[in-house]
Amino acid sequence: MAIRRKTNDRPGLDYRPPPGYRDSGQPLFAHGTVIANTFQVRAHLSTSRHGQLFEARDMLLDRVVCLAGTWRDDDAASVLNQARAIARVRAPIAAAVYAVGYHQEVEYALSERLDGASLSSYVLDQIARGQRLSVFEVIELMRQLATGLDALHEAGLWAPKTSTHNLLILPGPRLVLSRFAFGQGITDDPALCLAPEVIDGKVPANKLGWAAAAIDLYALGSVAVELLTGEPPFVGETLEGLQQAHVYAPAPNLRELRDDIPVELADLIDELLAKRPTERPAGAKAVLAQLDAIHALARTGQRRRMLIVDHEHLRSARLASRLRRLHPGLEVELVHDAETALAYVYARTPEFMLFDVRLEGSMNGLELCMYMQGTDEVGATELVAAIDAPSEQDTALLAQFGVHHVLQRDAHLPERLADIVTAAADTARTRDRSQPAPPSAS
Incomplete structure (x- = not known):
C-alpha cells in the first residue's frame, strides 16, 4: 500500500x-x-x-x-x-x-531515448496539409508493425491495446510501441482493447496466447484503416457505442473511400478486422508475406488470370479474397454457371480455371470440361477441379478431359491453388531463359 x-x-x-x-x-x-x-x-x-x-x-x-x-x-x-x-x-x-x-x-x-510524435498526430498533420499517406507508405508502416508484432509473439509478449495513439513514429520512418519504450512520448493514449472477442467476453482463458495474437492482428487492421483514411474503422458517441460498433458494425469499404487502394490490400485489412478471430490471418508472418506480395505487385503491375466457376457465391468470394492475398499477382474473376464460364474463356482466355465438379445449372463440372475439349481455347487454360473427397478414379477420369489438377475442397485449397500459380510462373521463367537469343543484325 x-x-x-x-x-x-x-x-x-x-x-x-x-x-x-x-x-x-x-x-x-x-x-x-x-x-x-x-x-x-x-x-x-x-x-x-x-x-x-x-x-x-x-x-x-x-x-x-x-x-x-x-x-x-x-x-x-x-x-x-x-x-x-x-x-x-x-x-x-x-x-x-x-x-x-x-x-x-x-x-x-x-x-x-526516443523523441517522436504519435502516429495519430502524424496522420492528422498530413491531412491538415492537404495530403494523405500514399499506399506505399501505408504498406511500409503496416510491414513495420507486423514485423514488430511477430517479434513480440516470438518472445511470448502481446500488444492488444495497440493504436495510432501509442505508436511513436521516428525518422526513417520507424514505428515504436510506447508500451515497449517505457511510455516515452505518449500523453493521449486511451489504452483500449477493442477486439470484438474481448468486448463480448468470448476470449477463452485457456487459450490466451492464441487469442492475444489474433487480437493484435485486429489492432493492426484498425491502425491500417486510420493510416489510409485518417479515421478509425469504427466510431461511437460513447464508449459503449464504440464497443458495440466494433462487435456488430461491418468494416468500412476502403475501395469506396479511396480508389487507389489495391483490392488485395483492402481484402487483407478486411480479413484483419474479421469479427471472428479464426477468420483473421494465421499470424503476423502470414500478414508480412501478403504485404510483401502486394507491394511487389503494386510496383510491377504484372498479373496472371484465374477464373473460378462455382455456384456457391459466398464460398467462391471468400476463396477469391484469400487467393488475391496469397498471390497478389493473380487477377481472380468469379462466375457461377458453365455458360458464363464458357463466354469468359472465349473472350479472355484465363491462364487458370478452377471449377466445382458438382457445379449446378445446365452443365455440371464434368460436362463443362467435355465441352471445352472441343474448343481451341482450352489448350491455353490450366484446368483445376475442386471436389470434396477426390478418389483415384475421379482423378483419372478428369485427366481424360484435360484437367491438370484435382484438389480436395478443404481449408488448404487457397494455398494449393497459389502453389499451382507459382509453379506455372516459375516454369514460364525457366522456359524464357532457355530460349536462344534472337540473331543480331549483321
Whole structure:
C-alpha cells in the first residue's frame, strides 16, 4: 500500500513520505544526479502512477538516454520487470535497453531515448496539409508493425491495446510501441482493447496466447484503416457505442473511400478486422508475406488470370479474397454457371480455371470440361477441379478431359491453388531463359 501524507500527533509537525514515494512531492531523481557514475539526469519528461521518466546523458559514450524510475510504493509496477520484457523483443518496435539497477533504493532502467510524435498526430498533420499517406507508405508502416508484432509473439509478449495513439513514429520512418519504450512520448493514449472477442467476453482463458495474437492482428487492421483514411474503422458517441460498433458494425469499404487502394490490400485489412478471430490471418508472418506480395505487385503491375466457376457465391468470394492475398499477382474473376464460364474463356482466355465438379445449372463440372475439349481455347487454360473427397478414379477420369489438377475442397485449397500459380510462373521463367537469343543484325 502506498504511504500517504499524514499529520503527526505532535501539533505543528507535518509528516511527508521520504523521497522516492509518490506522495513525497519530490522527483525520483533530482536534476544533475549521476546514476552508476555514468548517467547524469538532465530533464524530467513525464510522471505516471508507476514512476517517472527523465532524460539523461551517458557521459562515457556522449549520448542522450532515457531514465525510467519506479516509485517505491508497493502498488507501483517494477521497471526492472518491464525492462526485461522489452529486452526480449528483437525488433525496432521496442526501445534498446542499456542498463538496470538501483539508486538510493529506487529501481531504474536506462534505454534508448526516443523523441517522436504519435502516429495519430502524424496522420492528422498530413491531412491538415492537404495530403494523405500514399499506399506505399501505408504498406511500409503496416510491414513495420507486423514485423514488430511477430517479434513480440516470438518472445511470448502481446500488444492488444495497440493504436495510432501509442505508436511513436521516428525518422526513417520507424514505428515504436510506447508500451515497449517505457511510455516515452505518449500523453493521449486511451489504452483500449477493442477486439470484438474481448468486448463480448468470448476470449477463452485457456487459450490466451492464441487469442492475444489474433487480437493484435485486429489492432493492426484498425491502425491500417486510420493510416489510409485518417479515421478509425469504427466510431461511437460513447464508449459503449464504440464497443458495440466494433462487435456488430461491418468494416468500412476502403475501395469506396479511396480508389487507389489495391483490392488485395483492402481484402487483407478486411480479413484483419474479421469479427471472428479464426477468420483473421494465421499470424503476423502470414500478414508480412501478403504485404510483401502486394507491394511487389503494386510496383510491377504484372498479373496472371484465374477464373473460378462455382455456384456457391459466398464460398467462391471468400476463396477469391484469400487467393488475391496469397498471390497478389493473380487477377481472380468469379462466375457461377458453365455458360458464363464458357463466354469468359472465349473472350479472355484465363491462364487458370478452377471449377466445382458438382457445379449446378445446365452443365455440371464434368460436362463443362467435355465441352471445352472441343474448343481451341482450352489448350491455353490450366484446368483445376475442386471436389470434396477426390478418389483415384475421379482423378483419372478428369485427366481424360484435360484437367491438370484435382484438389480436395478443404481449408488448404487457397494455398494449393497459389502453389499451382507459382509453379506455372516459375516454369514460364525457366522456359524464357532457355530460349536462344534472337540473331543480331549483321
